[in-house]
Every structure is written in structure tokens, then in C-alpha cells.
Amino acid sequence: MDRRGLPPPAASYVRRKRQKKEAYMRTMLAVAVAFSLLLPAHAADTKDLVGNWKLISAQRQILDTNETVDAYGGARPSGWINYSPDGRTMVMIAHEGRGKPRDAANPTDEERAKLQKTILAYGGTFNFDGKAVTTKVDISWNEAWTGTTLVRDVQLDGNRLTLKTRPAPFSADGKPSIVTLVWEKSH
Numbered sequence: 001m002d003r004r005g006l007p008p009p010a011a012s013y014v015r016r017k018r019q020k021k022e023a024y025m026r027t028m029l030a031v032a033v034a035f036s037l038l039l040p041a042h043a044a045d046t047k048d049l050v051g052n053w054k055l056i057s058a059q060r061q062i063l064d065t066n067e068t069v070d071a072y073g074g075a076r077p078s079g080w081i082n083y084s085p086d087g088r089t090m091v092m093i094a095h096e097g098r099g100k101p102r103d104a105a106n107p108t109d110e111e112r113a114k115l116q117k118t119i120l121a122y123g124g125t126f127n128f129d130g131k132a133v134t135t136k137v138d139i140s141w142n143e144a145w146t147g148t149t150l151v152r153d154v155q156l157d158g159n160r161l162t163l164k165t166r167p168a169p170f171s172a173d174g175k176p177s178i179v180t181l182v183w184e185k186s187h
Contacts, residue, residue: 044130044131044154046083046085049128049133049154050083051082051186052080052081052082052186053161053186054080054183054186055080055181055183056160057181057182058071058179058180058182059179061179061180062170062176064176071181072093072095073097073118074097078093079091087125088123088125091123094118095119098115101115116141120141121140122140122146123139124136124138124139125138128154130154131154132153133152133154134151135152137150150165151166153166160183160184161183162182163180164179164180166178
């Protein structure tokens with residue numbers, strides 16, 4: 001209203017209304033940008049995990065001594081992990097330098113024991129929350145694992161997958177350890 005109590009000229013009224021709307025939009029944009037900075041850049045999801053992955057390395061941190069050693073018989077164990085779209089996983093890892101029995105059809109008890117101690121394999125259903133994969137084991141090379149739940153912290157970086165176990169007794173010697181496994185996606 002002007003001094004005489006009359007409505008402002010139409011052009012002035014429209015200009016002020018537009019300025020208020022622009023100020024409101026700038027404020028909303030600033031709020032949206034501020035909230036986007038609080039979110040992670042890219043949250044991984046199950047489709048990023050699905051596929052076949054070849055084991056590149058496996059390092060074990062022994063928690064009592066903080067020593068880091070090769071986890072499975074050397075710097076280059078072999079292994080595969082598969083995450084399928086239907087929520088199943090299968091894992092097989094063989095120690096480096098695993099050796100063959102002299103007679104494949106009739107291995108000695110010593111050879112059988114060595115073969116059993118230098119491999120691990122399990123399968124089950126999995127759930128991935130973007131940070132950790134949880135596997136409900138329903139079959140395993142070691143029946144003690146069957147029926148258990150395994151949790152692995154996950155880091156995805158392009159075609160590299162890093163899985164880190166939670167602290168647990170290591171299968172070979174029972175020492176509390178964390179194992180870090182690095183996998184490469186197979187195409």
C-alpha cells in the first residue's frame with residue numbers, strides 16, 4: 001500500500017513477488033546442497049557385488065601381536081567367490097603351494113589331512129547392506145561352519161572387492177585374527 005492507502009502499481013508488486021520467490025528458491029537450493037554433502041558419494045548395493053571374483057591376496061592380522069602375515073600358505077593363494085542375483089554365494093580358497101597326492105585315486109592319510117587343511121569352501125545365502133555382507137552358511141568344508149553366520153566388511157573400488165573378516169579365531173591355529181581378502185572381478 002502506498003501513502004494514500006492504494007495498492008502498489010502492478011509492476012512493482014510483480015517484481016517484489018518474483019524477488020521473494022527467487023530468494024525462497026535460493027534458500028531451498030542451499031539446503032539441498034548442504035544435505036547432499038552429508039550423504040556418502042556412492043553407496044554400494046547388491047548389484048555392485050553380484051558376479052564372480054578371483055582372489056588376488058589374503059593378509060591376516062594376528063590381533064595378539066599385531067603381526068601381519070600371508071593368510072593362506074603364501075602371497076598368492078587361489079580362490080573364487082561368487083555372489084548371484086538370487087542371493088546365494090559360494091566361496092573356495094586353496095592355499096598357495098597346495099601340492100598333489102602321489103596317487104590321486106588312493107591318497108595316503110597324511111596327504112588327505114594336508115589337502116583338507118589347505119582348502120576352505122562354503123556356500124549359503126547372503127545379504128548386503130552397502131557396508132557389510134552377511135552370509136548364512138548352509139554348506140561348508142568344515143561342518144563347524146555350517147549353520148553359522150559370517151559377516152565381512154566390504155569395500156568396493158571399481159573392479160576390486162576387499163572383504164575384511166570380523167575378529168575371530170583363525171581356522172589353522174585358533175589365534176584371534178582379522179583376514180583381509182582382495183578380489184578382482186572376472187568378466
